[in-house]
Amino acid sequence: MKISIEITPNADIAALPPVAEVSVTFLPGSHYRDVVDQAARLRQQGFDPIPHIPARSIRSFRELQKFVARLRAEADVRQVLLIGGSLPAPAGPYSCAFDLLETGLFEGLRVGVAGHPEGMPQLSPAECDRILALKNAYACDTGTEMFIVTQWCLDAEAIAAWLKRIQTFNTLP
Secondary structure, three states, X not given: OOXXXXXXXXXXXXXXXOOOEEEEOOOOOOOHHHHHHHXXXXXXXXXXXXXXXXXXXXXXXXXXXXXHHHHHHHHOOOEEEEEOOOOOOOOOOOOOHHHHHOOOOXXXXXXXXXXXXXXXXXXXXXXHHHHHHHHHHHHHHHOOOEEEEEOOOOOXXXXXXXXXXXXXXXXXX
């Protein structure tokens, strides 16, 4: 298990603990440039930034294309976390992480996807498992290096039950 920390695009990075990976959240209503700028600052300080890319916050393919290109060029990003995001309705053509994967823009990057040991209010555990199984198949079929990031969870029993439930199909770290 790897431990990382998550920060906002405007967080002061001077006091970060000695971790290698730092996730940069994309807050609803903010602009992708804020995420790119924070990722670049992190890279300059020797961290490995993992920017979040929330599908429902992306307004167009062109915006996504620019976002990913800037992450690569300005922050030498090597991995991202693709999530559906917290907006209730999509701002553009993407509603889930799988929609982002299918654009082909993440080729060569290590791609994180969400895991939900405590479930999600809008999806049943069975639906969460089905989607995670599809992401496993995508990784296998395309050779994409993928990993799971879970939400903050202090319920060890929920984590253990989730791990047991997904062990039949999950191959992602």
